Amino acid sequence: MCQFSFFFIGSAQLILIGTSVIEKSGCNETVVLPCHVTNLRQKNENAMFVIWKKEGDTIFSYRGGNKKYNVDNSFSSAKFLHPENLTDGDASLVLSSKQAVVGNYSCEVTESNREGELRMELRNGSGSWFLLVERAVIVSLVILLVILCAAQLTFIGLKYEIESQRKVCIIVALVIFAVVAAVGAALFIQDGYTVQNQAGLGLMVIPAVILVPLQYVMFGIVFDSQLQATLALIGLKLLGFIIAVVGFALCVPACPPLHGSVLIAGIAIMAIASLLSLAYVFIMGSRMKDHPRPGKAVEEPLNELQSYVMRI
Ligand SMILES: *[C@@H]1O[C@H](CO)[C@@H](O)[C@H](O)[C@H]1NC(C)=O
Ligand SMILES: *[C@@H]1O[C@H](CO)[C@@H](O)[C@H](O)[C@H]1NC(C)=O
Ligand SMILES: *[C@@H]1O[C@H](CO)[C@@H](O)[C@H](O)[C@H]1NC(C)=O
Numbered sequence: 001m002c003q004f005s006f007f008f009i010g011s012a013q014l015i016l017i018g019t020s021v022i023e024k025s026g027c028n029e030t031v032v033l034p035c036h037v038t039n040l041r042q043k044n045e046n047a048m049f050v051i052w053k054k055e056g057d058t059i060f061s062y063r064g065g066n067k068k069y070n071v072d073n074s075f076s077s078a079k080f081l082h083p084e085n086l087t088d089g090d091a092s093l094v095l096s097s098k099q100a101v102v103g104n105y106s107c108e109v110t111e112s113n114r115e116g117e118l119r120m121e122l123r124n125g126s127g128s129w130f131l132l133v134e135r136a137v138i139v140s141l142v143i144l145l146v147i148l149c150a151a152q153l154t155f156i157g158l159k160y161e162i163e164s165q166r167k168v169c170i171i172v173a174l175v176i177f178a179v180v181a182a183v184g185a186a187l188f189i190q191d192g193y194t195v196q197n198q199a200g201l202g203l204m205v206i207p208a209v210i211l212v213p214l215q216y217v218m219f220g221i222v223f224d225s226q227l228q229a230t231l232a233l234i235g236l237k238l239l240g241f242i243i244a245v246v247g248f249a250l251c252v253p254a255c256p257p258l259h260g261s262v263l264i265a266g267i268a269i270m271a272i273a274s275l276l277s278l279a280y281v282f283i284m285g286s287r288m289k290d291h292p293r294p295g296k297a298v299e300e301p302l303n304e305l306q307s308y309v310m311r312i
């Protein structure tokens, strides 16, 4: 009998501590569910058994005796946060934010014949990388960039002779940018703060550099030499690109992104430069009905003047 009561004292509960309410935000790539045992006795993995459940269903278990993990398919990212410290009582779980659906979780630890349980609720918290409206604005601006560039190319193509090789090069460059940016937009528009979201934004912003030389080539078709106005428009586009890249570099490591407005301003400047370029080509192109090459119209008297000066 005496031994029997001793047995009951010996089988006292394990004490588990953690946080009863945990919030995950759009900025969390991973979610940690804390669970610490404070009164382990043997500190021997062989005697330990850990089960994590979500609303009664086992999502993760570890049997120290045979070092065997069992992980549910829909929680495949789940693992111990510090597997090396399990014998110190750290049974905290880490899983990807995507798989960590909100709900009630429990951590159950057994050491030989002693056991304990801890319950916690995982909730949605506030905070995300870019707000939905910011993501929509960024993607719309990039689409606008492609449309304005295509419109300019179409107008020039209708009005001026373009060497077919040059035409193919311009079209291929624009199509490549459009495809890469579309892939980027598909990755970026999704909720979350993952490598995919970051790469998606990069695929929309960085390849936009191609629009700067493209603008130069398109002006080159309309005007024989680059005029001050065309150089200013190309410069504006380049400035917008540089601002966008700086904004991108500031936004990638920060969640929430404190400098999202820099990135948006950069892309908006590029779009404005594209719009002005389209307007410039349209107005100059329409005005020069009798002189199809406005660049030449300026150049020819200059050349005459030059040869006149040389003769003297
Ligand atoms: C989410 O990320 C924040 C900041 O990095 C961190 O403090 C918090 O513990 C994370 N939340 C969860 C549930 O892991
Ligand atoms: C693991 O346990 C060791 C020794 O108790 C401690 O020094 C270390 O900080 C722990 N590691 C973590 C990641 O908690
Ligand atoms: C989790 O438990 C709390 C009470 O402990 C309850 O209010 C809540 O609805 C539960 N959540 C889910 C998703 O079951």
Ligand SMILES: *[C@@H]1O[C@H](CO)[C@@H](O)[C@H](O)[C@H]1NC(C)=O
Residues within 6 Å of the ligand: 102, 124, 191
């Ligand atoms: C929590 O947020 C996720 C993603 O943002 C959403 O799919 C889910 O419906 C939200 N759950 C609750 C209970 O608000």
